[in-house]
Amino acid sequence: MSAMKADPEELKARISRGPFNQILGLQVDELGEGYALIRMPAGPNIMANERYVHGGAIGALIDVAGDWAVATQYGRPVPTIDMRVDFLSSGRPGEDLLADARLVKLGRSVSVADVRVFHPGGKAIAVGRALYSTPVDAE
Amino acid sequence: MSAMKADPEELKARISRGPFNQILGLQVDELGEGYALIRMPAGPNIMANERYVHGGAIGALIDVAGDWAVATQYGRPVPTIDMRVDFLSSGRPGEDLLADARLVKLGRSVSVADVRVFHPGGKAIAVGRALYSTPVDAE
Amino acid sequence: MSAMKADPEELKARISRGPFNQILGLQVDELGEGYALIRMPAGPNIMANERYVHGGAIGALIDVAGDWAVATQYGRPVPTIDMRVDFLSSGRPGEDLLADARLVKLGRSVSVADVRVFHPGGKAIAVGRALYSTPVDAE
Amino acid sequence: MSAMKADPEELKARISRGPFNQILGLQVDELGEGYALIRMPAGPNIMANERYVHGGAIGALIDVAGDWAVATQYGRPVPTIDMRVDFLSSGRPGEDLLADARLVKLGRSVSVADVRVFHPGGKAIAVGRALYSTPVDAE
Numbered sequence: 001m002s003a004m005k006a007d008p009e010e011l012k013a014r015i016s017r018g019p020f021n022q023i024l025g026l027q028v029d030e031l032g033e034g035y036a037l038i039r040m041p042a043g044p045n046i047m048a049n050e051r052y053v054h055g056g057a058i059g060a061l062i063d064v065a066g067d068w069a070v071a072t073q074y075g076r077p078v079p080t081i082d083m084r085v086d087f088l089s090s091g092r093p094g095e096d097l098l099a100d101a102r103l104v105k106l107g108r109s110v111s112v113a114d115v116r117v118f119h120p121g122g123k124a125i126a127v128g129r130a131l132y133s134t135p136v137d138a139e
Numbered sequence: 140m141s142a143m144k145a146d147p148e149e150l151k152a153r154i155s156r157g158p159f160n161q162i163l164g165l166q167v168d169e170l171g172e173g174y175a176l177i178r179m180p181a182g183p184n185i186m187a188n189e190r191y192v193h194g195g196a197i198g199a200l201i202d203v204a205g206d207w208a209v210a211t212q213y214g215r216p217v218p219t220i221d222m223r224v225d226f227l228s229s230g231r232p233g234e235d236l237l238a239d240a241r242l243v244k245l246g247r248s249v250s251v252a253d254v255r256v257f258h259p260g261g262k263a264i265a266v267g268r269a270l271y272s273t274p275v276d277a278e
Numbered sequence: 279m280s281a282m283k284a285d286p287e288e289l290k291a292r293i294s295r296g297p298f299n300q301i302l303g304l305q306v307d308e309l310g311e312g313y314a315l316i317r318m319p320a321g322p323n324i325m326a327n328e329r330y331v332h333g334g335a336i337g338a339l340i341d342v343a344g345d346w347a348v349a350t351q352y353g354r355p356v357p358t359i360d361m362r363v364d365f366l367s368s369g370r371p372g373e374d375l376l377a378d379a380r381l382v383k384l385g386r387s388v389s390v391a392d393v394r395v396f397h398p399g400g401k402a403i404a405v406g407r408a409l410y411s412t413p414v415d416a417e
Numbered sequence: 418m419s420a421m422k423a424d425p426e427e428l429k430a431r432i433s434r435g436p437f438n439q440i441l442g443l444q445v446d447e448l449g450e451g452y453a454l455i456r457m458p459a460g461p462n463i464m465a466n467e468r469y470v471h472g473g474a475i476g477a478l479i480d481v482a483g484d485w486a487v488a489t490q491y492g493r494p495v496p497t498i499d500m501r502v503d504f505l506s507s508g509r510p511g512e513d514l515l516a517d518a519r520l521v522k523l524g525r526s527v528s529v530a531d532v533r534v535f536h537p538g539g540k541a542i543a544v545g546r547a548l549y550s551t552p553v554d555a556e
Binding site: 323327333338358 | 435440463464466473476477496497504507
């Protein structure tokens with residue numbers, strides 16, 4: 001895997017420029033080579049009801065985390081081609097969600113990322129896998 | 140497939156009670172036997188940037204639409220087990236998104252729904268397939 | 279969608295040249311623009327045990343059928359990038375399986391196909407969705 | 418996770434009783450708590466053509482490996498509900514394929530397994546994730 005082409009600080013800042021990312025409150029906790037740790041803070045905005053985090057918010061977190069793992073290789077977010085989410089247990093109110101995303105494959109036309117979502121205490125919430133399009137101007 | 144067990148008006152009203160659904164602005168346009176048409180109105184809140192609707196918002200719409208198609212059989216939303224989303228083209232600003240969801244299988248322990256997302260003019264945006272858990276108290 | 283670039287007779291013949299396709303007994307029943315109907319004949323070779331068709335054989339049938347639907351546009355089979363299979367009910371011994379595959383999207387770098395597997399009498403067995411790589415020399 | 422309920426030797430022997438498993442030549446190399454390592458030997462039977470292993474054979478290997486990882490908890494194979502496969506690089510002729518399958522979740526109604534397929538030298542070929550139905554008589 002090539003050296004990280006992204007300016008990490010610029011990539012970190014970029015996540016909160018997107019309106020929908022901002023609604024979710026997404027933050028980049030860590031970025032590395034083909035690796036991203038994204039935080040979605042607890043809050044009423046991501047809830048399905050008083051008891052459960054909305055699965056759609058968890059899916060969005062997975063999409064973004066995988067994208068940021070790929071983005072470390074290209075310096076910017078890339079289009080998602082498809083994504084799959086398996087929900088393991090329900091997210092609880094009052095606890096942040098962390099998404100640990102890792103590149104599985106960096107390909108000429110598509111890249112694959114694996115994402116694990118959990119509460120800070122370690123409770124597994126969901127796993128996801130997504131496919132991202134390689135930018136046409138990538139060397 | 141059994142007769143619709145849900146009170147359609149109650150189910151329609153219920154969608155906007157969830158905080159995250161409310162942020163997405165979700166509305167039930169139609170409900171039928173194993174069928175739901177859900178609308179996500181255009182607006183700055185669902186955008187990734189000025190040009191594209193966020194894929195995570197589209198994924199959330201698919202999750203909810205499939206859920207509502209299953210909900211027509213049980214009278215209430217059900218837990219999502221897993222989902223897959225394929226993005227076909229990017230959603231444009233200023234145009235609502237419609238999700239047409241249909242039951243593929245109503246099973247003793249799991250149900251499958253197929254969802255098609257498009258702009259009102261007909262442009263295909265995404266397709267999704269999701270699995271939902273059958274309520275334990277379902278006859 | 280462009281006119282069918284494949285010689286249908288050549289494509290039909292090609293399916294049984296592959297050793298694994300031959301073991302499955304795959305035959306092309308119909309080919310059209312972005313459409314393929316593939317038959318996997320009943321037989322002991324595709325069984326998990328005396329009662330059920332093996333899910334892996336059904337998955338392989340889905341992979342091939344989607345591929346042949348895309349192949350009508352390029353004149354030859356294309357690499358599969360990913361696939362998802364949902365099993366709806368178990369395949370019965372003594373009955374052929376038919377896979378109806380249709381192009382959902384023909385893209386510059388990837389194509390999407392939807393596949394429905396059923397017994398000739400109509401009983402739904404599985405649905406699948408797969409992504410295929412566009413040949414680099416495609417115009 | 419409960420103690421392994423399966424007789425490992427009986428489970429290992431069982432894999433080659435299924436006709437389709439036998440065609441694929443599947444063997445259990447290792448079994449542990451929620452873990453299975455399944456081998457699909459190189460051979461002409463699993464090839465798409467002279468150069469590539471058939472994706473359908475790889476998908477079948479993933480289905481079976483995940484099933485055997487779950488089977489260590491119930492003493493017998495269980496029905497697959499759905500499966501997803503991402504192909505990372507093409508399988509080469511003359512090299513066995515190994516599938517390392519691990520339980521991600523053992524649930525009351527469904528279980529999730531993760532599978533990694535590789536050549537003995539370590540080359541990654543595919544990753545898969547599948548959902549299996551919990552036997553109704555499981556405690």
